[in-house]
Amino acid sequence: MKIGHFIGGEWISAAAGRGIPVENPASGEIFAEVPAGGRAEAERALDAASAAAKAWARTPAVARAAYLQEVAGLLRERVDSFAETIMSEQGKPLTQARGEVMGTALHLDYHAQWARRIEGDTLASENSGEHILILRVPYGVVVGLIPWNYPLSLTARKVAPALIAGNTIVVKPHEVTPLSALRLAALFEEVGLPRGVLNVVTGTGTELGEALVGSKKTNLVTLTGSVRAGREVMRRAADNIIQVSLELGGKAPLIVCEDADLDYAAERAVFARFRNCGQVCTSNERTYVQEAVFQPFMEKFLARVQSLGIGDPRSDPDVGPKVSRVEVEKVEAMVARAVEQGARVLTGGGRMSGGPFDRGHWFQPTVLTNLHPSMDIVRQEVFGPVASVISFTDFDDALQQANDSDYGLSAYLFTHDYRKVMRAVNELEFGEVYVNRVGPEAVNAYHTGYRLSGIGGDDGRYGFETYMRKKTVYLSSN
Template identity: 85%
Template sequence: MGREMNTGHFIAGEWCVAKPDSVIPVENPANCEIIATVPAGGRAEAERALDAASEAAKAWARTPAVERAAYVQKVATLLRERSESFAETIMAEQGKPLTQARGEVAGAAVQLEYHAQWARRIEGDTVASDNAGEHILMLRVPYGVVVGLIPWNYPLTVTARKLAPALVAGNTVVIKPHEVTPLSALRLAALFEEVGLPRGVLNVVTGTGLELGEALVGSSKTNLITLTGSVRAGREVMRRAADHISQVSLELGGKAPFIVCDDADLDYAVERAVFARFRNCGQVCTSNERTYVHHSIFEQFKEKFLARVQSLRVGDPRNDPDVGPKVSRPELEKVEMMVARAVEQGAEVLTGGSRMEGAEFERGYWFQPTVLTNLTPSMDIVRQEVFGPVASLLSFSDFDDALKQANDSDYGLSAYLFTRSYQNVMRAMNELEFGEVYVNRVGPEAINGYHTGYRLSGIGGDDGRYGFETYMRKKTIYLSPN
């Protein structure tokens, strides 16, 4: 797993060792081995972390933005120097294949580098006053204390995605990584300690959402909560945040449609559809969850898609396969139940459909790359986010039908369209009801874009200018000569 690391809470610049009877085991999903233990923090640890962040907030906000950004840039440099070690940590705790783990480390470094560049781009406005000699200024100022709740599917990149803009904007931060994958965030905190970040500016505490997360979100000391996670978690965060009217930014997953028109480059569309479905074992909020293919090319697409899925290599992440394990037993069982429910409702399994077999897969959380067809829009597998290596193939009659089926979802994060038709592209731009629309390409999203969703996919967003502004609020100043 790389370098030796601290596995205690990081609070006020110090590492707090866990009590032996109050720890959470961290499991390697490829083989079920316990690779570390971290503290099972609760209300006391939440309060200590929030107190540390609150005490550091004023001095950090007064620190020039270029100085704040310098810490972030230094950590980006260290992260790149130690990228292989961090990739090993991600493989061990999350099960991401080697190349994909390396990509996550690179993505985290880019997040840090990009947001460090915003130090000289924090801008306000002036407007004309109705009163003689008066000036009206609109400033952008930090919120104060930001709580970042991190998912398990991209534990390092999402941590960087939240803490980098928050710190550069002048906020202090408390990060709660997911209890299944806490090690990446702890290692990142150690890099900030190494570059001399002032005490209390960044704190990382570990524990469950029900105890530690609830305490962080429900505190009056928390000014902004940023979550990437499930709809269930988002609802709970909003409920608790309402007690103190804390600001929230929520990215809650998706059910992305992948539309393939009859004029698309078929081989290219197949390759991209497979990548967008099975990357990170399908555990990506922008994954291709619903593949819609024009009826005239459906059989041809299905044949090519099925062959490509059956060629995917599944195995130990260290051997750099195409698909690794599911992240945990509950996640494996959830996908297994969803496929069983789909079959019960009439779906046909073209390949896969169950756990992997063989000596290599006796331990760990392995599910076969799966393709389902004979689906209807009302089936649970078409309505609910799978978040696993299960592809759903559906057909559409014309572009009106494609748009209708694509928009028929409770989610609204990402959508994909493969076509050569200018008219189809223009209609998709105007009529697809999603925060991101990809035309003839798939993700990942651009760091200078804006990652945002509609409906159950959340409110607020990350990346780019609009994402950076999430971490600043506005203050209006009236300067009168009298």
């Protein structure tokens, strides 16, 4: 594969001593290196995007869409190759890695459909011989900051709507997982995307990311990442009053009522918690179970957690490795703190060891109980394979505990009581509410969060509108 900064249609290698190693999280092996870009590379990429912006905006949207559709077709043809890249740099199990590739193709195809649906408004004027038009126009140069948990699909989630809306874009993938975005750029190069429309630069957030966000050449920043990163982006973007869209993670509650199908709820709760090793912003971070069914639910839930297959992503287990040593250490510290505060470990609780688990970054699927709402593990995002299970008395208690969070992205409810469903729809203070199902979210819906989960959002009509601004035009015959 091609490795380097992709700027203005050219591949640029790392300067001497300016490389970032890429590690396989399952084995700890360093298998690639990408350039460590800084301010110079940021400015070069932004210059390339700026130079291409006017011509790309004038290109008919249906012509822009054709590039996305071609790339989507290539992804489906090469699903195994791209899944291999995701497994190697991120550690996602085979089926989940293939799912990410196919989801990426879906994002490209879906957003291509918006080419014929970029619409404005015509307003009646007070003046004779005049029309008032409100147009939707591109911002210009977009900066997309990508996290490490879905390195391919989240790149496409930002690139696809940005390009269809008529913007050019500079993508900075996370330094831990840079290869998927580079491979996607190579596909766009293959189908003949004009130079400078898509640029990918690699480097750290503190150096490269700050330079991209802080530049006057940037018109819109879209980030999926941590609250810390979101705050830094907002601070830096404020210098030039740059528009931002921030998706910053969550602390999703999953409520199981006494009338729920416990087998189904337990199976879905495990899937939502341990998919991608718990490294999903919509993960079931807090499982609330009604007291009347707490014990039978826990028996089913615990048995399913203990039966999860763990191993090399290529053997297609249920759970693969954590993405990095730093992430393992973070989760380990959070579990230790929870135990110190009084939590009880029912299964797991620490790193895995022995045989292949002596290499790479492995943490046991863990279940904690005996928890209190004030504990750190209940309030802070874990982003790892740790399930916190808490009881509730009645539905008022469930709603109160669920809403008692600084986050507000996703929430889940399992019940067959229509009255509880309607109360949850009205009273759960989250951007997404799932009833008797879990994620992933639909590409044509709207992925948005409240409070620390961010501002703005992705997907669907409302996500697409993120990438366009409005221009009012007064057309007078006088």
